Amino acid sequence: MRPLSLAVVETGSANLASVLAAFGRLGVAAVPTRDADIVRNADRVVLPGVGAFGDVMQRLSARGLTEVLSERFAAMRPILAVCLGLQVLARASEEAPGVAGLGVVSGTVRRFPASSKVPQLGWNRVEPDPSSVVVSGGHAFFANSYYLESVDDGWTAAWATHDVRFVAAIERGPQLACQFHPELSGPWGASLLERWYASC
Amino acid sequence: MLARRVIPCLDTRDGRVVKGVRFKGLRDAGSPVELADRYQRDGADELVILDVSATTDERSHALTTIREVRRILAIPLTVGGGVRSAADAGALLxxxxxxxxVNTAAFYSPELIEVLARQFGQQCVVLSVDAAEANGAWRVVVRAGSEGTTRDAVAWAAEGESRGAGEILLTSVDRDGTQSGYDLRLVTAVSTRVGVPVVASGGARSGHDLLAAVRAGADAVLAASIFHDGIASIAQVKATLRDAGIEVRP
Known part of the structure; x- marks a missing residue:
């Protein structure tokens, strides 16, 4: 079987319709799957994520996807992680103490302070570090209660502020992880998806 | 810092957009896909579709409408109307x-909010509160504005938040479709009581009304008639907000 050009990982609770529609508007056929072999072999993978850290890690593990995803990151193969998809790259999250994330990055995922409006629901300004290639500055749509606080060497970050400054996105070559939803971020988000897809 | 959101609302019935006054006297206002596309091009930050179908037959068109709108829509889409269960919500998602x-079903079975928040995440669950003023307080109204209750609307919004709603869509039944301005006291009462975002709805006539609602505490402002009828465009009302120093998405 020919590898898929773009596989979208079914994480269970995630709503995939918006991601599939966004790539459809770019003329790209994105195929949802939960099959570890298909995810391993696909040219590009999208790891979406809506719901809870613990649930998603449990489902990824049950489907044999944690190793496949970790290997893909280690091998620098193309992948786009969205929202909770970014958070599960961390070692751990305050949302699910004791549950191990993929550990691709070393930072911890924290909850926004109690004094903030939580969830952060709306459009916030994304400010990329100067060495960013794929992420540009603009307004992005966020829907999150937790955030990644720091960035490892080897990744380039973009930042946003919701009372605290947090990681809006990290990129390294064909690998991009966004706390915001590019598929819901209007023309700015569409151009980001297009650049990521073309960069792989 | 989060930009304040401007949200057009499409009330749909039998696959068409309709609009009434105080939830009554519905008239045709166009095609959902055409309006959704026009509004997103004009700078809408989000779209709300509330299905006001009266019969199961009419409601059967709602999912088709959502699919067609999703295909063209690159901004967030909130859908409500007749959601009674996790299965209903799952089908819309x-x-x-x-x-x-969720509105009426959550009012009579508040645990529905918890079920949805657990299954789909808090950011996915909007509690729609329709409120009517009576003697200086607000009472919850259900069944598309047709059935009054004795429940305090501010307290109900707070209970909804504690049960897992990630946002409150707050509609003044008294102002809906009347273009007499938002009920600003209601907006302030709810937004000071809850920690989740509050979307003000019901009564917008101009960009200045939207600005007043933001100043009263709304995180987002929803309107229908003024956009459908061309009284103001989304770009115009966002310019009014921007000129007043409110951050909006360009």
Whole structure:
């Protein structure tokens, strides 16, 4: 079987319709799957994520996807992680103490302070570090209660502020992880998806 | 810092957009896909679709409408109307909604909010509160504005938040469709009581009304008639907000 050009990982609770529609508007056929072999072999993978850290890690593990995803990151193969998809790259999250994330990055995922409006629901300004290639500055749509606080060497970050400054996105070559939803971020988000897809 | 959101609302019935006054006297206002596309091009930050179908037959068109709108829509989509169960919500999300709004069913079975928040995440669950003023307080109104209750609307919004609603869509039944301005006291009462975002709805006539609602504490402002009828465009009302120093998405 020919590898898929773009596989979208079914994480269970995630709503995939918006991601599939966004790539459809770019003329790209994105195929949802939960099959570890298909995810391993696909040219590009999208790891979406809506719901809870613990649930998603449990489902990824049950489907044999944690190793496949970790290997893909280690091998620098193309992948786009969205929202909770970014958070599960961390070692751990305050949302699910004791549950191990993929550990691709070393930072911890924290909850926004109690004094903030939580969830952060709306459009916030994304400010990329100067060495960013794929992420540009603009307004992005966020829907999150937790955030990644720091960035490892080897990744380039973009930042946003919701009372605290947090990681809006990290990129390294064909690998991009966004706390915001590019598929819901209007023309700015569409151009980001297009650049990521073309960069792989 | 979060930009304040401007949200056009499409009330749909039998696959068409309709609009009434105080939830009554519905008239045709166009095609959902055409309006959704026009509004997103004009700078809408989000779209709300509330299905006001009266019969199961009419409601059967709702999922088709959601699928068609999703295909063209690159901004968040909230859908409500007749959501009674996790299965109803799941069907709307599969069809392309990003958030689901619950109203009457959640009022009579508040545990529905918890079920949805657990299954789909808090950011996915919008509690729609329709409120009517009576003697200086606000009472919850259900069944599309047709059935009054004795429940305090501010207290109900707070209970909804504690049960897991990630946003409150707050509509003044008294102002809906009247273009007499938002009920600003209601907006302030709810937004100071809850920690989740509050969307003000009901009564917008101009960009200045939207500005007043933001100043009263709204995180987002929803309007229908003024956009459908061309009284003001989304770009115009966002310019009014921007000129007043409110951050909006360009």
């Amino acid at each position: 599969d069809a392309g909604a990003d958030k689901v709004a």
